Amino acid sequence: xxxxxxxxxxxxxxxxxxxxxxxxxxxxxxxxxxxxxxxxxxxxxxxxxxxxxxxxxxxxxxxxxxxxxxxxxxxxxxxxxxxxxxxxxxxxxxxxxxxxxxxxxxxxxxxxxxxxxxxxxxxxxxxxxxxxxxxxxxxxxxxxxxxxxxxxxxxxxxxxxxxxxxxxxxxxxxxxxxxxxxxxxxxxxxxxxxxxxxxxxxxxxxxxxxxxxxxxxxxxxxxxxxxxxxxxxxxxxxxxxxxxxxxxxxxxxxxxxxxxxxxxxxxxxxxxxxxxxxxxxxxxxxxxxxxxxxxxxxxxxxxxxxxxxxxxxxxxxxxxxxxxxxxxxxxxxxxxxxxxxxxxxxxxxxxx
Ligand code: NAP
Ligand code: ZN
Numbered sequence: 001x002x003x004x005x006x007x008x009x010x011x012x013x014x015x016x017x018x019x020x021x022x023x024x025x026x027x028x029x030x031x032x033x034x035x036x037x038x039x040x041x042x043x044x045x046x047x048x049x050x051x052x053x054x055x056x057x058x059x060x061x062x063x064x065x066x067x068x069x070x071x072x073x074x075x076x077x078x079x080x081x082x083x084x085x086x087x088x089x090x091x092x093x094x095x096x097x098x099x100x101x102x103x104x105x106x107x108x109x110x111x112x113x114x115x116x117x118x119x120x121x122x123x124x125x126x127x128x129x130x131x132x133x134x135x136x137x138x139x140x141x142x143x144x145x146x147x148x149x150x151x152x153x154x155x156x157x158x159x160x161x162x163x164x165x166x167x168x169x170x171x172x173x174x175x176x177x178x179x180x181x182x183x184x185x186x187x188x189x190x191x192x193x194x195x196x197x198x199x200x201x202x203x204x205x206x207x208x209x210x211x212x213x214x215x216x217x218x219x220x221x222x223x224x225x226x227x228x229x230x231x232x233x234x235x236x237x238x239x240x241x242x243x244x245x246x247x248x249x250x251x252x253x254x255x256x257x258x259x260x261x262x263x264x265x266x267x268x269x270x271x272x273x274x275x276x277x278x279x280x281x282x283x284x285x286x287x288x289x290x291x292x293x294x295x296x297x298x299x300x301x302x303x304x305x306x307x308x309x310x311x312x313x314x315x316x317x318x319x320x321x322x323x324x325x326x327x328x329x330x331x332x333x334x335x336x337x338x339x340x341x342x343x344x345x346x347x348x349x350x351x352x
Contacts, residue, residue, distance in 0.1 A: 001021060001022045001024070001031075001133060001135075002019065002020075002021055003019070003020065003021070003022050003131055003132045003133040004017060004018065004019050004020075004131065004132050004346060005017075005018050005020065005059050005061075005127060005130050005131025005132065005346075006018060006059070006130045006131070006320055006321075006323055006346075007020075007056075007057040007058060007059040007127070007130070008047040008048075008056065008057065008058045008059075008060075009056055009057050010056055011047075011048050011049035011054065011056075014324045015047060015130070015323045015324055015327070018057055018059060020057075020059075020127060020131075022133050022134065022135045023119075023122070023135050025070060025071070025072040025135060026072055026121070026137070027072040027073045027074040027075075028072055028074050028075060028137050028138050028139070029071070029072040029075070029135050029136065029137055029138070030068055030071050030072070030075055030078050030084065030135070030136055030137070030138050030141050031068070031069050031070045031071070031133065031134070031135045032066030032067060032068050032069055032084060032086075032133065032134050032135075032136075032141075033066055033067050033069050033132065033133055033343075034064055034065070034066045034129055034131060034132060034133065034134055034343045035065050035066055035067060035083075035150060035342075035343055035344070036064075036065045036150065036151055036153070036154045036340050036341065036342060036343060037061040037063060037064050037065075037128075037129035037130055037154055037340070037341045037343060038061075038063030038064075038154040038155040038157070038158065038159070038185075038313075038315075038338055038339070038340050038341075039061075039063075039185075039318075039323070039326055039327075039330065039338065039339035039340070039341065040060075040062060040063060040155075040158045040159065040185060041184065041185065041186075041246045041268075041330060042060075042062070042088075042158070042270075043060030043061060043062075043115075043128075043130075043327075044060075044327045044330055044331065045246070045270070046058055046060050046115065046116050047060055047327070051270055051271060053116070054116055055116055055125045057125075057127075058115070058116055059115055059127035059128055059130055059131060060115050060116075060128050060129075060130055061114070061115060061128035061129025061130040061131070061341075062086070062087055062088040062113070062114040062115060062128050062129060062157065062158050063087065063129065063154040063155050063156070063157040063158045063159070063340075064085060064086040064087070064114070064128070064129035064134060064154060064157060065083070065084075065085050065144060065150055065153050065154045065157075066083075066084055066085070066086070066134060067081065067082070067083055067084075068080050068081060068082045068083075068084055069133070071138075072138075075138045076138075077138055077141070077143075078138060078141060078143075082143070083143075083144045083150065084141045084142060084143060084144060085141070085142040085143075085144050085153060085154070085156075085157050085303070086114060086129070086134060086136050086140065086141060086142065086157065087114070087140075087142065087157035087158055087161060087293065087299055088105075088113060088114055088157070088158050088161075088293045089104055089105060089111040089112060089113065089114060089140055089293070089296075090112050090113070090114050090117065090126060090136045090137065090140050091111065091112035091117075091119075091120050091137055091140060092104040092107035092109070092110075092111040092112065093107050093108065093109040094139065096108035096109065101295075102295045102296060102297035102298070103295040104140075104295050104296055105292050105293045105294060105295055106292070106295075112126060113126060114126060114128045114129065115127055115128030115129075116128075130320065130323065130341065131343075131346075132343065132346050139296065140296060142157070142296070142299055142300055142303060143300065143303070144303065145303055145304055145306075145307035146307075147307055147310075148303075148306065148307050148312065149312060151315065151317065151340060151342070152312040152313055152315050152340070153303075153312070154340050155185060155189065155313040155315065155338040155340065156189070156302065156303060156306055156312075156313065157299070158293065159185040159186045159188075159189040159313065159338060160189050160193070160302055160303075160306065160313070161293050161294040161298065161299045161302050162186055162189075162267050162291070162292075162293050162294070163180075163186050163187075163189045163190035163193055163194075163242060163244075163267065164189075164193050164294060164298070164302040164305070165291055165293065165294030165295075165298055165302075166240075166242060166265045166267065166289075166291040167190070167193055167194055167197060167199075167240070167242070168298070169291065170239075170240045170263055170265065172194060172197050172199050172239075172240060173197070173198065173199075174197070174198030174199070175198065175199070175200065176194075176197075176198075176199040176200070176239050176240065177199070177200050177202070177237060177238045177239045177240075177259070178190075178194040178199040178200070178201050178202070178238065178239065178240050178241075178242065179201075179202045179203075179204055179223075179238045179240070179241040179242070179254075179257060180194070180201065180202070180203050180204065180219075180241075180242050180244065181204045181205075181225070181241065181242065181243045181244060181245055181254060181268075182204075182205065182243070182244035182245045182246070182268060183203050183205045183207065183210045183213065183214055183217075183337070184244060184246075184330075184333060184335060184337060185313070185335065185337055185338045186242075186244040186267060186268065187203070187205075187242075187244045187337075188213075188217055188313065188314060188337035188338075189313055190242045190244065191203060191214065191217045191218050191219050192217055192218055192311045192313075193302075193305075193306075193311060194218075194242075195217075195218030195219070196218075196305070196306075196309040196311050200220050200221075201218060201219045201220055201221075202219060202220065202221040202222070202223055202234075202237075202238070203217075203219045203221070203222050203223065204223045204224075204225045204254070205222070205223075205224065205225060206224070206225055206226055206333075207333065208224050210222075211224075213336065213337075217314070217337075225253065231253060231257070234257050235256050235257055236256070236257070236258070236259050236260070236284065237257060237259060238257050238258055238259060238262060239258075239259060239262050240262060240263055240264075240265065241254055241257060241258060241262075241263070241264040241265065242265050242267060243264055243265065243266050243267065243268055243269070244267055244268040245268045245269055246268045246269065247269060248269060248271065248272065248273065248274050249269065249274055250274045250275070250276055251264060251266075251273070251274075251276050251288060252276050252277050252280070255276070255277075255280040255281055255284075255286055255288065256280040256284075258280075258284055258286045259284070260284050260285055260286075261284070261285050261286070262284070262286055262287075263286065263287045263288075263289050264286070264287070264288050264289070265289045265290065265291050266288065266289070266290045266291075267290070267291055267292075276288075313337060313338045314336060314337045314338065315337075315338050315339070315340045316335065316336065316338070316339050316340070317339075317340055317341075317342050318339050318340070318341055318342070318345075319341070319342065319345035320341050320342075320343065320345045320346045321345065323341065326339045
């Protein structure tokens with residue numbers, strides 16, 4: 001099926017209209033019209049080839065909400081008209097121990113990314129949600145709970161699950177002391193979700209002017225990461241730190257904030273780490289860990305948790321043709337706190 005989206009043709013070129021084909025339905029495929037797509041910092045990293053592995057044309061978008069338009073012959077879970085969602089993966093081997101556990105994000109063969117991945121059948125580059133239509137095998141399609149505001153659901157599919165999963169993996173319970181570094185898309189979801197789980201949440205940010213927002217989002221405390229006195233006072237005071245900083249950085253100032261036997265989880269930076277000092281880790285028997293998105297089962301659990309607790313991101317709606325400006329603002333940490341593209345805007349103006 002011919003469709004349209006926005007893609008980058010090179011690392012230097014801006015996002016621009018791009019006409020392409022979505023595959024014909026395989027028996028286990030669901031086709032959808034995309035209604036909304038969130039803008040993740042990974043989209044920007046990929047469009048600009050920050051990680052060095054982008055295949056062009058690059059058509060990002062992995063926070064997707066859509067309406068089912070047709071289903072393959074073997075699809076049993078979804079019908080035309082259903083409101084569904086797709087996150088960062090569209091396929092995996094489905095046979096290895098991790099896939100069998102519902103941890104497809106950890107597939108031994110590597111999962112298939114929603115964009116900049118390789119289709120397991122045709123080997124073609126995958127194209128994401130900055131487009132009008134999408135075709136995905138049914139096992140990677142999520143059901144959107146009915147009471148959620150659809151325009152705001154999309155960011156849960158990456159920012160939501162990427163922060164929910166480590167909060168669960170490291171057993172956050174009421175009273176846990178959780179710190180979140182970086183108040184952007186992932187960070188603000190981490191605050192809302194940890195607060196929803198009953199944790200005591202502290203935001204660490206470079207931006208003093210985000211303090212009021214942090215408290216309004218559910219944080220109990222705000223720590224300006226450039227305030228060295230306040231950082232010293234906060235030593236040994238957290239059970240879990242979620243680090244969402246999107247660039248290479250030293251974790252040294254943060255590890256010493258961990259209490260004994262506690263963990264700093266990197267979810268933001270992808271690539272070689274800055275050199276760091278082992279002393280705070282040794283002295284506190286602390287760990288530095290990483291975490292990628294979450295499995296399909298856990299993503300559905302997260303959506304249901306958000307529906308139950310009425311947790312949704314703070315979104316700024318944009319038109320598709322505003323994406324380049326949105327990327328520039330995201331680079332300056334000027335997003336409060338997630339851009340969401342209203343895909344109806346692809347029908348308007350000069351778009352094909
Ligand atoms: P974002 O909305 O741009 O937020 C990042 C926040 O980090 C900013 O708001 C800013 O917060 C802080 N920050 C930005 N530049 C910084 C710098 N140079 N030094 C220190 N702090 C800085 O980005 P996002 O969408 O949340 O994504 C964050 C990162 O997670 C990206 O690198 C993305 O690729 C990655 N990611 C990973 C996964 C995964 O599976 N692990 C999934 C999705 C995204 P303050 O103004 O509060 O300091
Ligand atoms: Zn993402």
